[in-house]
Amino acid sequence: MRRFKRIITIVLPSLGIGETADAARFGDQGADTLGHVCDYWQGSLKLPTLTKLGLGNIPRRSPLTGILAVTPLQSHVGKMRSISDDKDSLSTHWELMAAVHQRTLATFPNGFSSQLIKKIEKFSNRQVILNRSASELTAIRLFGQQQLKEGDLIVYTSSDSVLQVSANEMVVSLAELYRICRYIRFVADEDQLNIGRVIACPFIGKSPSNFKLTDKRREFAIDLPAVTALDVLKQHQIPVTGAGQLTDLFSGRGMTRQIHGQKAILTKILKTLETQTFGLIIADLGSLDEDAHARDPYGYGKDLMQLDAWLNAVVQQLTPTDLLLITADHANDPTFKGIGHTREFVPLIAASPNAIGGQLTQSLELADVGATILANFGIDHQLPGKSFLNQIS
The missing domain is CATH 3.40.720.10 (Alkaline Phosphatase, subunit A)
Known part of the structure; x- marks a missing residue:
């Protein structure tokens, strides 16, 4: 051979x-x-x-x-x-x-529980918006302007076992976004939520016409x-x-x-x-x-x-x-x-x-x-x- x-x-x-x-x-x-x-x-x-x-x-x-x-x-x-x-x-x-x-990973077609969202908001000192299923591009196009203005976190999922967090790099630094996602990973594991991945999805741009995802995406996977x-x-x-x-x-x-x-x-x-x-x-x-x-x-x-x-x-x-x-x-x-x-x-x-x-x-x-x-x-x-x-x- x-x-x-x-x-x-x-x-x-x-x-x-x-x-x-x-x-x-x-x-x-x-x-x-x-x-x-x-x-x-x-x-x-x-x-x-x-x-x-x-x-x-x-x-x-x-x-x-x-x-x-x-x-x-x-x-x-x-x-x-x-x-x-x-x-x-x-x-x-x-x-x-x-x-x-x-083991089948959990999915969240109706969004994430209020308990988890409250923990994210308390840790980050930012409000969570969206909290439902959406593609990355759709999420930032529809909610990117609000996030840019208010400093919120766009939290969403898909048919996969994922919790995604998007924020404009001008409002939320990469270090802060990664820190928030690491915290969510910790909470998800501690509470046995069986979430496959917590994904940081930063984007740039000043309006929906030029919002785009960057290559600084990071994924925090279950063990x-x-x-x-x-x-x-x-x-x-x-x-x-x-x-x-x-x-x-x-x-x-x-x-x-x-x-x-x-x-x-x-x-x-x-x-x-x-x-x-x-x-x-x-x-x-x-x-x-x-x-x-x-x-x-x-x-x-x-x-x-x-x-x-x-x-x-x-x-x-x-x-x-x-x-x-x-x-x-x-x-x-x-x-x-x-x-x-x-x-x-x-x-x-x-x-x-x-x-x-x-x-x-x-x-x-x-x-x-x-x-x-x-x-x-x-x-x-x-x-x-x-x-x-x-x-x-």
């Missing part, structure tokens, strides 16, 4: 590829993130890098509009499903790294319930660079280096490829999920094309001893009802220069990614997941 010297794993949150067999249990019949985005763009969605890597070759009920299958196939492709009982980003990211979360593949890699002294949202989702555990922020993250990852020649580089590129929550298929397609161009730069840096894994942790159809994630398969592309491509098994699960990474570095483990390394060697 061939082992790769370096594995680069790129997670594109929300890039679903069609409903799973259990979609009806979640009310997600008919969801198809990539299919519906391609249909929306009427064949003008140009993804040359992903197309060349075999995105159009992944089995699905109907072909993707404008995304062709390629011959010969140079990568190994397939699709994976989650076995978690929810669609939360926290659970699915953990699952990718072979830690299946059996991981189990050992992950990242923990095991660290135990075996395998270098791990984590980039993007997942550094917070794993609370930095198992990572020897972290890359935060969004604005410069793509450039920093390319720089890391130049200097880290061994181990794991794993990056979460979450901009697509923001478009999906806002139900913006135009913005989704635009961002996806920009990421496709960036992926080409990644591919250009690959050597024959590299393995590139491209996938998603969950789906989020921007044309679907509501604002939440959708229960779908996610794509899996495994690429290495000079490889002979093919189809991966049809029964892949998210945890198989973590199991494959551990198998590649010759590490025995008792974590969930089955390695597909022998299929791509």
